[in-house]
Amino acid sequence: xxxxxxxxxxxxxxxxxxxxxxxxxxxxxxxxxxxxxxxxxxxxxxxxxxxxxxxxxxxxxxxxxxxxxxxxxxxxxxxxxxxxxxxxxxxxxxxxxxxxxxxxxxxxxxxxxxxxxxxxxxxxxxxxxxxxxxxxxxxxxxxxxxxxxxxxxxxxxxxxxxxxxxxxxxxxxxxxxxxxxxxxxxxxxxxxxxxxxxxxxxxxxxxxxxxxxxxxx
Amino acid sequence: xxxxxxxxxxxxxxxxxxxxxxxxxxxxxxxxxxxxxxxxxxxxxxxxxxxxxxxxxxxxxxxxxxxxxxxxxxxxxxxxxxxxxxxxxxxxxxxxxxxxxxxxxxxxxxxxxxxxxxxxxxxxxxxxxxxxxxxxxxxxxxxxxxxxxxxxxxxxxxxxxxxxxxxxxxxxxxxxxxxxxxxxxxxxxxxxxxxxxxxxxxxxxxxxxxxxxxxxxxxxxxxxxxxxxxxxxxxxxxxxxxxxxxxxxxxxxxxxxxxxxxxxxxxxxxxxxxxxxxxxxxxxxxxxxxxxxxxxxxxxxxxxxxxxxxxxxxxxxxxxxxxxxx
Numbered sequence: 001x002x003x004x005x006x007x008x009x010x011x012x013x014x015x016x017x018x019x020x021x022x023x024x025x026x027x028x029x030x031x032x033x034x035x036x037x038x039x040x041x042x043x044x045x046x047x048x049x050x051x052x053x054x055x056x057x058x059x060x061x062x063x064x065x066x067x068x069x070x071x072x073x074x075x076x077x078x079x080x081x082x083x084x085x086x087x088x089x090x091x092x093x094x095x096x097x098x099x100x101x102x103x104x105x106x107x108x109x110x111x112x113x114x115x116x117x118x119x120x121x122x123x124x125x126x127x128x129x130x131x132x133x134x135x136x137x138x139x140x141x142x143x144x145x146x147x148x149x150x151x152x153x154x155x156x157x158x159x160x161x162x163x164x165x166x167x168x169x170x171x172x173x174x175x176x177x178x179x180x181x182x183x184x185x186x187x188x189x190x191x192x193x194x195x196x197x198x199x200x201x202x203x204x205x206x207x208x209x210x211x212x213x214x215x216x217x
Numbered sequence: 218x219x220x221x222x223x224x225x226x227x228x229x230x231x232x233x234x235x236x237x238x239x240x241x242x243x244x245x246x247x248x249x250x251x252x253x254x255x256x257x258x259x260x261x262x263x264x265x266x267x268x269x270x271x272x273x274x275x276x277x278x279x280x281x282x283x284x285x286x287x288x289x290x291x292x293x294x295x296x297x298x299x300x301x302x303x304x305x306x307x308x309x310x311x312x313x314x315x316x317x318x319x320x321x322x323x324x325x326x327x328x329x330x331x332x333x334x335x336x337x338x339x340x341x342x343x344x345x346x347x348x349x350x351x352x353x354x355x356x357x358x359x360x361x362x363x364x365x366x367x368x369x370x371x372x373x374x375x376x377x378x379x380x381x382x383x384x385x386x387x388x389x390x391x392x393x394x395x396x397x398x399x400x401x402x403x404x405x406x407x408x409x410x411x412x413x414x415x416x417x418x419x420x421x422x423x424x425x426x427x428x429x430x431x432x433x434x435x436x437x438x439x440x441x442x443x444x445x446x447x448x449x450x451x452x453x454x455x456x457x458x459x460x461x462x463x464x465x466x467x468x469x470x471x472x473x474x475x476x477x478x479x480x481x482x483x484x485x486x487x488x489x490x491x492x493x494x495x496x497x498x499x500x501x502x503x504x505x506x507x508x509x510x511x512x513x514x515x516x517x518x519x520x521x522x523x524x525x526x527x528x529x530x531x532x533x534x535x536x537x538x539x540x541x542x543x
Contacts, residue, residue: 047220068223068264071251091252098318107318110248114223115266162317170296173312173452178301195452196316 058126075113084124095197098154105161124153139210147201219260233397237426246322249331281436287326306442310384326429333375347417362521368482373417386485387461387477397426410484440465456480464540500541
């Protein structure tokens with residue numbers, strides 16, 4: 001899961017520029033035609049030029065040259081080869097693309113990479129610590145919180161963000177007393193707070209159990 | 218998605234100036250706009266990103282209300298302690314909308330300006346007078362379960378999908394804007410959204426180059442605040458019918474009531490004549506019936522959404538029962 005976190009980046013066929021530490025943006029230009037093809041419909045004659053985007057992904061800085069249309073999800077998957085974040089619906093309905101930006105969970109398919117210039121992004125690849133699964137990942141395995149696994153990275157990133165929100169005292173629609181400083185994370189609360197993550201295998205009972213274990217620890 | 222140029226606005230004036238150009242759109246959360254751009258329902262030639270402008274504060278007003286910056290995220294607004302304690306209907310309405318991930322991104326201004334979720338508006342292969350003026354309305358004779366029973370026209374029967382705006386309507390919020398000349402104005406929220414009439418493509422009274430900067434809430438009105446939302450599933454779904462209510466009652470008798478309805482009209486729906494019927498009344502079955510009849514004055518179904526008329530009555534009845542229970 002964390003193969004890229006310490007070793008720098010394998011530069012694949014379609015990557016523009018990937019490196020750790022200091023980067024030379026000029027290197028990017030070699031990859032531009034591929035970028036233009038990557039992002040949506042080709043408007044070769046009228047398309048505005050690529051823009052420079054610096055992202056801090058899982059603690060590593062990357063400078064990319066991207067078509068402005070590139071979603072954060074496509075930047076992660078197609079340009080940084082971080083394919084843990086999944087493209088399910090690509091319309092913000094399924095949650096498979098959930099990542100954390102400055103610690104907050106969002107749908108990476110419904111935002112442009114260029115809007116997040118300079119921000120810290122955590123993907124599923126960044127949750128484990130030097131090869132050791134983080135507690136949420138371990139709990140999903142212990143409770144069998146998945147079947148096919150396609151939604152799992154989104155579920156785990158979402159659950160991680162959800163616990164931060166809960167610990168910060170954020171209410172949910174099912175919180176009976178809105179004035180309560182820190183609503184207890186009951187099963188009903190967990191289900192409501194996780195409703196943006198769909199699991200077609202319906203592993204929900206086990207997902208709730210996994211999250212509850214981490215919430216209580 | 219069609220290509221566009223991207224500009225991160227350095228100042229509000231710059232953003233407003235850019236917005237006067239045809240084809241330019243402001244992007245904040247982007248959760249609705251980018252969805253529509255992927256489908257080419259929206260194809261702006263330029264996006265102006267206002268996320269880094271200092272519009273993300275919630276401030277107390279001297280009058281005892283709140284001034285909510287346009288880029289305050291829906292989740293932050295819902296969780297603000299002042300909103301939770303004094304404007305519970307707004308917090309609850311926000312929390313009933315979308316998913317946690319979307320609320321973390323979606324903004325106050327963007328929520329007000331989000332487009333309808335009419336399936337035919339989203340489907341570029343279908344006629345839609347809102348998307349393509351003059352092409353017709355596929356919803357009129359189509360599957361219109363989600364559609365309006367009030368305020369629609371023979372050109373468009375789409376609903377406004379916002380929960381937040383319904384609560385803000387009940388709270389008599391005011392929408393602040395600025396234009397490229399630096400002139401600001403305050404628009405009562407009831408005047409922000411237009412009815413479709415013959416021009417369903419024009420959804421608000423904002424002028425070219427006008428940007429929403431804040432929403433101001435007056436001091437909270439007395440009474441209990443309730444947001445009740447009826448939908449096809451219990452989370453992460455748009456309202457079929459919703460009611461935002463502020464009801465001041467004691468001993469079973471209502472002093473005053475405000476009732477705003479969502480999911481039933483092209484804008485948050487409020488009927489002063491209906492509210493007047495509650496002043497000084499008890500929430501008896503007769504009163505509730507009379508109030509519902511006043512709310513539904515002119516209501517009509519289009520086939521699949523006929524159920525919304527009785528559903529509105531029942532939802533209102535449940536809200537008034539809850540409001541007068543203590």
